[in-house]
Amino acid sequence: QSALTQPASVSGSPGQSITISCTGTRSDIGGYSYVSWYQQHPGKAPKLIIHDVRNRPSGVSNRFSGSKSGNTASLTISGLQAEDEAHYHCASYSYATGSSPSVVFGGGTKLTVL
Amino acid sequence: EVQLVESGGGLVQPGRSLRLSCSASGFTFGDHAMSWVRQAPGKGLEWLGFIRNRDYRGTPEYAASVKGRFSILRDESKSVAYLQMDSLKSDDTAVYYCTRGDNTSWSTIFDYWGQGIVVTVSS
Numbered sequence: 763q764s765a766l767t768q769p770a771s772v773s774g775s776p777g778q779s780i781t782i783s784c785t786g787t788r789s790d791i792g793g794y795s796y797v798s799w800y801q802q803h804p805g806k807a808p809k810l811i812i813h814d815v816r817n818r819p820s821g822v823s824n825r826f827s828g829s830k831s832g833n834t835a836s837l838t839i840s841g842l843q844a845e846d847e848a849h850y851h852c853a854s855y856s857y858a859t860g861s862s863p864s865v866v867f868g869g870g871t872k873l874t875v876l
Numbered sequence: 877e878v879q880l881v882e883s884g885g886g887l888v889q890p891g892r893s894l895r896l897s898c899s900a901s902g903f904t905f906g907d908h909a910m911s912w913v914r915q916a917p918g919k920g921l922e923w924l925g926f927i928r929n930r931d932y933r934g935t936p937e938y939a940a941s942v943k944g945r946f947s948i949l950r951d952e953s954k955s956v957a958y959l960q961m962d963s964l965k966s967d968d969t970a971v972y973y974c975t976r977g978d979n980t981s982w983s984t985i986f987d988y989w990g991q992g993i994v995v996t997v998s999s
Contacts (some may be wrong), residue, residue: 796984800921800996807989808913808921819987831966855984865911865923865940865984 765790765866766852773874779840782871784852785833789865792833796855799828799837800871801846804814811836847875877900878988880974885993888964896959898974898990906930909977910950910957911986914970922970924948926983937982940955946955971995 772828774780784791784799791797795837797815812828815835822840825840835854839846850867884896909924925938927948935992936948947960957974974990977983 798985799985807992808986809989810985810987813985813987853921853984853986854924855982862940863937863982867913867921867923869920 766868768868789858880990909983
């Protein structure tokens with residue numbers, strides 16, 4: 763069981779917008795602004811698309827945006843395109859009193875473009 | 877162009893050891909932390925740990941699930957990061973990725989990834 767909770771799957775039609783949630787606790791998402799998102803196509807390595815909650819690396823489409831509210835981070839993809847069909851993983855810095863710091867991932871969400 | 881190339885994977889028996897290498901090019905290796913992430917078949921990603929850059933003396937941090945069994949090292953002269961895996965279990969079967977981190981004291985951004993290498997632990 764992953765430390766962060768993501769929906770197993772989401773879907774949308776071309777041109778629409780979708781949002782993928784990533785829920786954690788005060789010890790990870792809620793306590794720090796170190797949330798990142800990764801896109802992974804089948805058989806490929808993950809690719810960083812959002813870091814530090816809402817920052818896009820150079821070269822990543824502005825159709826991808828990130829946000830956070832309380833213990834939940836969200837990835838929104840606008841103007842869905844066929845090439846967006848992939849798995850999406852969230853990650854966060856995690857530190858709770860009595861434990862060692864770490865990085866935790868969500869279980870991943872399969873995005874299907876209908 | 878940033879490139880990370882993993883090597884050293886394959887089939888290994890339970891209880892044995894394996895060392896993965898990650899050869900880096902296209903950037904100043906010493907400026908960046910290096911992390912390892914794995915993905916078991918059909919599962920999500922799992923952070924294993926990272927080793928800081930030279931500004932932070934190259935000290936490592938590990939996930940609780942592998943602490944004591946896995947070690948992360950780096951050779952600045954060769955621009956290579958290593959993942960030493962001991963006492964391997966069947967649950968360690970996964971694709972292992974080497975990733976580039978940032979230059980902070982606690983690397984939480986994985987901005988470049990290797991192609992991944994398969995490790996299968998089975999008798």
